[in-house]
Amino acid sequence: MGQYQFSKELKKETRWKRAELEPWVSTLVYTLIAAYFRLYRIGWSKSVVWDEAHFARFGSYYMNHTFYHDVHPPLGKMLIALSEWIAGFHDPEFAFKSGSKYPEEVDFVTMRVFNALFSIAVIPPAYWTARWLSYKPLTVHLITLMVALESSFITLGKFVLLDSILLFFTATTFMSLAKIMQLKRRNLEFSKEWYTWMVISGISIGCVCSVKWVGLFVTVLYGLFVIQDLAEKLFDKGISWRKYSKHWLVRIATLVFIPFVIYAVCFKIHFSILYKTGKGDSSASSLFQAQLEGTKISSSPRDVVFGSEVTIRSKGLSTKLLHSHTKKYPSGSLQKQVTTYGFFDANNNWIFKFARRDGRTLNNSTDHIPVRDGDAVRLVHKATGANLHSHEIPAHVSYQHYEVSCYGDDKIRDLKDDWIVEIVSQAFPKNQSYANEDRAVIHPLSTTFKLKHAVLGCYLASTGLQYPTWGARQGEVVCKFSGNPFDTSTHWNVENHKNNKLTIDEYYVPPASNFFEDFIRVNFAMAASNNALVPDSDKYDKLASKWWQWPTLYLGMRMSGFTDDKLRYFLIGNVFNTWGSSLAVVSFAFLTLYYIIRLQRQTLDCDYVTFWNYTTKGLYPFLGWLLHFLPFCLMGRVTYVHHYPPALFFALFVLGYMIELTVGSSRNATKHTGYAISFGLLLFTFWYFREFHQGMSGSKDSYKHLKLLPTWNF
Structure with a gap:
């Protein structure tokens, strides 16, 4: 048993x-x-x-x-x-x-x-x-x-x-x-x-x-x-x-x-490892790029003045450069397109000039005048000579806003070429010698500003959306009414700055960018790139x-x-x-x-x-x-x-x-x-x-x- x-x-x-x-x-x-x-x-x-x-x-x-x-x-x-x-x-x-x-x-x-x-x-x-x-x-x-x-x-x-x-x-x-x-x-x-x-x-x-x-x-x-x-x-x-x-x-x-x-x-690890300049620079903010080893952002004079040649980057969720080219809108004004573009290009270059209403022209007596908060300015596209312009015509993707175009030249006078500078904030580096920079002047990299249309009262803005194929799927730029001071789609900064009549400041070290701002912007750039992966009806993709x-x-x-x-x-x-x-x-x-x-x-x-x-x-x-x-x-x-x-x-x-x-x-x-x-x-x-x-x-x-x-x- x-x-x-x-x-x-x-x-x-x-x-x-x-x-x-x-x-x-x-x-x-x-x-x-x-x-x-x-x-x-x-x-x-x-x-x-x-x-x-x-x-x-x-x-x-x-x-x-x-x-x-x-x-x-x-x-x-x-x-x-x-x-x-x-x-x-x-x-x-x-x-x-x-x-x-x-x-x-x-x-x-x-x-x-x-x-x-x-x-x-x-x-x-x-x-x-x-x-x-x-x-x-x-x-x-x-x-x-x-x-x-x-x-x-x-x-x-x-x-x-x-x-x-x-x-x-x-x-x-x-x-x-x-x-x-x-x-x-x-x-x-x-x-x-x-x-x-x-x-x-x-x-x-x-x-x-x-x-x-x-x-x-x-x-x-x-x-x-x-x-x-x-x-x-x-x-x-x-x-x-x-x-x-x-x-x-x-x-x-x-x-x-x-x-x-x-x-x-x-x-955070991703940013820490990738500390050298590369092909993805343009997806990041200007301050982030400036920290990269071998950055494409060159040293420049510290004060932006009338006559300065600049590139202007959006500080919205889609951080791209203000851009124009010879292509025209297929409808609306039929004027030259204004977009945001994610790559370095000669068509990103703009020149600050005096506003139409100002009457002054660039000469030896006016070529050292800084661009200040409240100034009326005219932005001229260097490659085409046309002026940044807006009018009461609906935008092409965001219909609730106004179209922004490039129009005319120095001879065609239109008051709708004028924009008012509104400085939002200034970022100062750790170097205390720059703590006394004029807060009312636009400085490259460190100044965040808005451009208010002098006639319409709307603000130059990047929507983060894209134009169709006729706009090469580049970013949409509009003039929008925005009373929100935290609306970063209307915020811009000067990235590269050239002016042969001014002294380049070789000692300026820009302030470090904010990790969470970079984190958010890179994620929105990822989303924008993902949305751009649309089928092209003009091309046959044998793998799709x-x-x-x-x-x-x-x-x-x-x-x-x-x-x-x-x-x-x-x-x-x-x-x-x-x-x-x-x-x-x-x-x-x-x-x-x-x-x-x-x-x-x-x-x-x-x-x-x-x-x-x-x-x-x-x-x-x-x-x-x-x-x-x-x-x-x-x-x-x-x-x-x-x-x-x-x-x-x-x-x-x-x-x-x-x-x-x-x-x-x-x-x-x-x-x-x-x-x-x-x-x-x-x-x-x-x-x-x-x-x-x-x-x-x-x-x-x-x-x-x-x-x-x-x-x-x-």
Whole structure:
């Protein structure tokens, strides 16, 4: 009897140990599978592939400390720079031109392996997310294997890109949400584990938003759960107001404060590393540029006088230079366009002259008169000789404001060429010898001023919007009525200043720029650049695609040259994963509609467990897919296949839920058959189309059998 009891206890202990080990063993196995296919022949292509031309080059800017501008936050690119540092990359001459061969001394394999580690690291969060959301064991394995064998994830994971880094932090954020859901269900809120995972959530949110702004979508998903959770607690009479307030404070501290700090710190590090002048200077304020080593802003006389030649930069959220050219508006006044322009150009140069009403002209007796607060001035465009002008004609983008143009010359006299200088503020350097500079005079770099139209009473302003193609998509300049002294769209400063009759002050060191002002302006410059990425109807972009073509697999994307002598990669989703998940999200939408109709008719019989499973296993993954997919359906910017993988990641969970809902509760034979078919289709489609992510070489005719749809252009 004692021996029997001992044997029973031993079996029980063995089962317990097996249950404890199983998730860790499964995680390891799936991670190794993912690692094999992501690292397999990772160095086969010895050329710069697709967007390695952008992101590997951005990484090299950190190695060279040169300032650059991009549409994405800096964390992902700083991680790429870390991979280049690990690889020992120190070649300032190599420009990472798309399709060019990597020099022998560039260890691009190490750089790619570093990136692949993020793609591999997506697997553990995928497994534990499915487990913590209480999917059935077979569904957990299916979801994890779908993520491990997803062709688009593998392809993107082989190269130096941001996509795998973004997907990793998206996965960790969703995993954190799943864990918080589980802890809520187990009534473990305010436990040590709960606090830990709230902090991890904040770190993940901060990181995902610091790689790409696409990270905001999973942040919104987390936010929807927080809103639902706090709303439930608000009506829970068992929770005191003190405890409810504590819930708010913890969420603000972990889900708002921590992400913001991480995001801001990434930019602080970004600014600190990039201390040399570079191609991105024009996206920053004048004071920021002046701090850069080798700055293009030259020393100049300290007083701007009538007759001085200047460039004028907006201090609004889109910090560009006042610009004009010979092109004319296609409607309205039909006069020369006035814009803001983000690059250094001769058409940015203006000359301060006396106002029309003044009557004075520039001569030896007037060429040393400073431009002071309250002075009436005329700004003459140096290249065209035309005057900065406004009139009661609606602007071309912001119709509520007046158009600003360049009009006439020195001979054509129009009082609407006149502007009144209004000095807003003066910034003084640490050098006390400049503390007594005349505060009523415009000084380059340090004076913020406004230009008020002498006749209309409106202010010269940069709206931050862009003209259409007829305006070369340059920034819109208007004359707007603004009584708000803090309206920075009407604020300007002189950047470069030339006057051969004045003495250049070589000793002036401008004051340091304010980090948070630079932080805000660079982010708005990123937004403006992002909005500028619109399709050009006059050009055919063979890589671009439409949103509906991703879940239908209507198109894939060539990631390299596709001649027979090239090694070729074709970015497209796994057929089972993509078509299956597309069917799943549509089916789930109809299922939700069916539940809503039954709820309205009061015929829905749903207990708490069923509702919880529907919400956590179905609704939140569906919302994750929708939040990552819908914006690309609505936005006007150019889109590509690589924009879909984050949405696909969530869609795979919806597919797992719909399979589980269909066969998970059936008899063993039906259930196992259903899962076997799912696993079989996944493995078959993965292996059949493996050359898409492993690489294709030789004649294209050898791969004709892979052309499942006639639109696949490989």
